[in-house]
Amino acid sequence: MTDLSERAAELDARDPLAYLRAEFDLDPGVVYLDGNSLGAPPRRVAARVGEVIHQEWGRRLIRSWQETWWTAPERVGEKIAPLVGAGPGQVVVADSTSVNIFKALVAAIRLTPGRDEIVVDAATFPTDGYIAESVAEMTGKVLRPVMPDDLGDVLGDRTAVVLLNQVDFKTGRLYDMAAATERVHEAGARVVWDLCHSAGVLPIELDALGVDLAVGCTYKFLNGGPGAPAFIYVPRRLQESFRQPLSGWGGHRDPFAMTPDYVPDPGVARARAGTPDILSLLALEAALEVWDGVDLAGVRAKGLALTGFFIECVDELAGDTVEVITPRDQRRGHQVSLRHPDARALVPEMTAREVIGDFRDPDVLRFGFAPLYNGYAEALRAARTLADVLATWS
Numbered sequence: 001m002t003d004l005s006e007r008a009a010e011l012d013a014r015d016p017l018a019y020l021r022a023e024f025d026l027d028p029g030v031v032y033l034d035g036n037s038l039g040a041p042p043r044r045v046a047a048r049v050g051e052v053i054h055q056e057w058g059r060r061l062i063r064s065w066q067e068t069w070w071t072a073p074e075r076v077g078e079k080i081a082p083l084v085g086a087g088p089g090q091v092v093v094a095d096s097t098s099v100n101i102f103k104a105l106v107a108a109i110r111l112t113p114g115r116d117e118i119v120v121d122a123a124t125f126p127t128d129g130y131i132a133e134s135v136a137e138m139t140g141k142v143l144r145p146v147m148p149d150d151l152g153d154v155l156g157d158r159t160a161v162v163l164l165n166q167v168d169f170k171t172g173r174l175y176d177m178a179a180a181t182e183r184v185h186e187a188g189a190r191v192v193w194d195l196c197h198s199a200g201v202l203p204i205e206l207d208a209l210g211v212d213l214a215v216g217c218t219y220k221f222l223n224g225g226p227g228a229p230a231f232i233y234v235p236r237r238l239q240e241s242f243r244q245p246l247s248g249w250g251g252h253r254d255p256f257a258m259t260p261d262y263v264p265d266p267g268v269a270r271a272r273a274g275t276p277d278i279l280s281l282l283a284l285e286a287a288l289e290v291w292d293g294v295d296l297a298g299v300r301a302k303g304l305a306l307t308g309f310f311i312e313c314v315d316e317l318a319g320d321t322v323e324v325i326t327p328r329d330q331r332r333g334h335q336v337s338l339r340h341p342d343a344r345a346l347v348p349e350m351t352a353r354e355v356i357g358d359f360r361d362p363d364v365l366r367f368g369f370a371p372l373y374n375g376y377a378e379a380l381r382a383a384r385t386l387a388d389v390l391a392t393w394s
């Protein structure tokens with residue numbers, strides 16, 4: 001026990017990212033390990049949202065649309081771009097991940113004529129599967145769910161598009177983006193990556209890997225706030241041929257000309273649809289400032305160390321009662337998932353002791369570690385709390 005406490009204290013003392021915790025408005029008595037669902041609020045967001053309401057909305061009123069608001073989706077996209085390995089002009093913030101999956105899948109299908117199958121990760125977060133199913137129905141394609149490890153079994157000259165998650169929402173497993181992208185391309189198909197659980201977790205190389213399209217949430221590890229708008233990546237090489245189905249005025253080349261015909265913007269703005277949600281978008285913009293000067297390789301190193309330390313603590317303190325289902329090697333994001341038959345009831349017991357993780361059906365306890373604000377002593381306290389709850393569990 002003492003050994004783990006000493007190690008946690010030492011690791012926290014040597015943590016080069018520890019200074020970032022002060023950027024977040026977190027209750028010091030709570031161990032918050034659910035940033036893979038809803039990231040914590042950066043302190044600067046409240047002041048910025050207040051300023052937007054009082055100044056930009058209250059004083060500048062309608063003028064703000066032309067002054068700074070209308071182009072905010074691209075401006076905020078530029079702040080996300082370096083976090084996903086995208087050069088300028090290829091990321092835009094708009095709508096939700098679900099909506100962007102719809103746009104990306106339809107656009108990818110339009111890029112692969114003569115092919116009739118949509119392949120989707122069989123273990124995906126449900127919204128991806130639901131949207132893929134409805135895109136299949138609308139476009140007359142066949143939906144082929146497959147476990148990512150078995151991709152090779154289904155890829156072929158019928159495959160139009162493959163929708164994959166870089167990190168699995170339930171197990172926390174990290175998939176090899178380079179290898180999967182290459183396999184999909186070898187089959188002549190297009191790949192759409194869902195980065196919800198990997199953006200803000202590890203360096204991502206969308207441009208370097210030749211990824212076709214990608215989408216992701218901003219309210220998890222990017223801390224944009226509840227319901228913050230999502231992002232979509234459309235590389236320059238595909239922008240001219242990217243035809244998304246939601247041809248609203250937001251993606252028009254000249255929206256304020258209000259002409260009857262739809263002419264898409266020549267750049268990534270063509271992925272927009274309607275009026276941006278300015279309060280959430282500008283809250284996200286402020287939240288992203290905490291990343292300024294932060295090296296993603298360092299974030300990744302700490303995320304692996306934190307999750308590794310948590311696994312070690314769980315092994316030592318509760319290893320005979322729970323099963324770690326997240327890979328112990330580097331094939332994991334920043335989430336540790338544990339299996340226990342009473343997971344559903346254990347999570348609220350832990351929450352009552354101020355350790356917040358979450359439950360996923362049927363028997364998974366999830367703990368998300370955000371290197372910008374979580375520390376090693378918190379990992380140890382979470383494992384101890386779990387062990388205490390289990391010790392009294394009948």
Ligand SMILES: Cc1ncc(COP(=O)(O)O)c(C=O)c1O
Nearest residue numbers: 096097098099125127169194196
């Ligand atoms: C992999 C994945 N895709 C999509 C979503 C959510 O999409 P939306 O923000 O549209 O609800 C989530 C989480 O909610 C997710 O984990």
Ligand SMILES: Nc1c(O)cccc1C(=O)C[C@H](N)C(=O)O
Nearest residue numbers: 036037038125169170196227360
């Ligand atoms: N988007 C969420 C929401 O609106 C409410 C509660 C949770 C969520 C989530 O993001 C869940 C998350 N994608 C997951 O990995 O389970």
